[in-house]
Ligand SMILES: C[C@](O)(C(=O)O)[C@H](CC(=O)O)C(=O)O
């Protein structure tokens with residue numbers, strides 16, 4: 454009911470503990486607070502908040518156009534809707550290292566459990582595309598050091614993402630990763646590695662948790678949780694998966710309405726009214742006023758028509 458039952462501090466502790474345990478804890482990404490209800494119900498470890506999705510949801514490409522205010526606000530709305538720890542995409546940090554310090558404090562205030570900061574410069578692009586522009590090591594280190602220094606809760610997770618593998622060797626990528634850990638990164642996100650053996654090499658090279666990005670239509674094969682866990686990966690994200698699924702469903706439904714003149718054919722694939730009300734816990738609000746949920750909720754499309762709700 455209402456929002457989360459856990460404090461941000463507790464969620465950060467939960468995140469730390471699960472990363473310590475390893476085993477490729479799964480974090481599906483959601484583009485809407487309502488999605489966290491499904492993620493939590495199915496027993497996932499946490500929620501990922503993708504920069505690409507937040508930009509795309511606004512109809513924008515993922516090239517660094519969203520603002521800190523927009524991202525922190527959406528992050529807060531998503532984080533407060535769940536007891537799970539939420540990790541957010543800080544892109545390149547929304548400015549210079551000084552701005553990054555503010556970014557981290559905004560994210561702490563938004564109730565997030567951690568954030569990743571990448572070493573591209575703007576205009577940035579999806580890590581699985583070619584032609585990325587990287588900042589030098591010194592700048593990458595300054596970003597991570599500023600982020601680590603700015604947090605007020607020592608358990609807020611600072612994750613360094615490096616996109617270097619897209620433009621350099623695995624050896625050079627591992628060298629940079631070690632320097633980022635030295636600069637204060639609590640965890641590492643090695644973007645766009647070529648295969649599972651590369652994940653294993655990164656995991657073997659550092660003592661901090663390593664994230665795997667299982668984004669579709671990218672450069673990495675879609676490995677199973679077991680495969681990633683066996684390579685030593687502590688956390689896995691499915692950043693755009695739910696948005697791609699939802700947009701796919703929306704496109705099909707629109708085509709049905711257009712073709713048939715009614716959405717009737719698409720109704721069996723829809724979340725029912727009853728299920729939707731269950732997710733937002735209508736019933737729980739009767740604690741305040743028992744007149745809130747005292748009506749019958751139709752569960753079939755026939756009921757829906759009859760109830761005229
Ligand atoms: C993880 C990522 O940074 C994101 O914003 O979700 C993207 C995902 C994507 O574009 O598929 C990325 O750069 O990999």
Ligand SMILES: [Mg+2]
Nearest residue numbers: 503504505542
């Ligand atoms: Mg991103």
